[in-house]
Amino acid sequence: PGGSEPPTPHRTPGRPPPPRTKAPAPGWELFCGGGEYEHPLSGTVRLRAGGHLSRTEYEGRDFDQTFLAAHLGPRWFLGNGTEISLLSSARRHWVGGDGEWRGIGSRLETSHRLSRRFLVYTQASYHQRSYDEDIDLDGPYSSLRLSARWQATPTASLEARVGATQSRTEQERYRNAGQSVGLGASVDLPHGFTMGVDAESLWTAYEGNGYPLVSSGQSRRDRTRILSISLLNRGFTVQGFSPKLVLTRTIRTSNAQLQDYRRTRTELRFVRQL
Incomplete structure (x- = not known):
């Protein structure tokens, strides 16, 4: 589906972490937003251009994170509720005010509407990451996500997804593969x-x-477990944007020393209603 890609770094199971010795304290996501413009090239093809920017701050500032992403590429409407996008992609990540890594690659998105209520979609990406200092973490990073959404009633929807990631860093000890499963629900109150x-x-x-x-x-x-609860006020808008409050609890357990953590994050987003 069209739209900018959220970074959600806390949802990336295969992200190779630098060798730090403590986990970040609870933090606020000060800004998380993105946008996209689509220019029609023909009746069935559009050119997508978009970006995403997020900023999260933690106590002590050592773990403050900024993420910037941009993408460009065509979107094809194939008929029968099917569409495909092939996008070039660039990413940049900062930690504690210093550049951490940059990535260049591509992203493939597909979606197919099986019925008025049921939609399936996929997203696959491949990026070559280069780290500013930890060059042992340089290497390709790939991800795949399959999702299905069911509009159970006019006011309630359910979503299920599975994902996989792989990171092939220069140093073997940081190479990893990840799997994920998720469930979500949304209801209009x-x-x-x-x-x-x-x-x-x-x-x-x-x-x-x-x-x-x-x-x-x-x-x-x-193993990382994430639980998010969100509340959107559709009845209040400013220039077409409505406030959305998100509370996220993340718990990671590991057989590695000093890698366990519990984190609570609060986000205030402004969502454009279309």
Whole structure:
């Protein structure tokens, strides 16, 4: 489907973390937004151009994160409720005010409407990442996500998704593969509110010897659980944008030392209603 790609770095199971020794404290996502312009090239082809910017700040500032992404490419409408987009993509990530990594690659998106109520869509991406300092983390990063959405009633919808990621870093100990499953639900409430609930579990397996973080000498294994609750006020708009409050709880457990953490994040977004 059309639209800018959210970064959601906390949802990336295969992201190779730099060798830090503590987890970030609870934080606020100060800004998270994006936009896209589509220019018609013909009756069945449009050119997509868009971007996304997010900024999250944590106590102490050491883990403040800024993410910037841009994409450009065609979108084909094939008929029978099917569309495909092939996009070139560029990404940049900063931590604590310093550049961490940049990525150049491509993204393929497809969607197909099976019926008026049922939609399936996929997203596959491949990016070559280059780190500013931790060059051992350089290498290709790929991801695949399959999703299905069911409009159960005019006011309620359900979504299910599965995903996989792979990171082939220069250094073997940071190479990893991840899998994820998620479920979400959204319902329109009285007085112009919409409430959403989303739960996701992610598993990440690293290659090589995890020493010294894994004292047994085994490979590192992480599990991350994410629960999000959101509330959108459709009845209040400013220049077409409505406020959306999102509360996210993330828990990561790992067999590696100092890699477990619990994090609560609050976001205030402004959503354009179309």
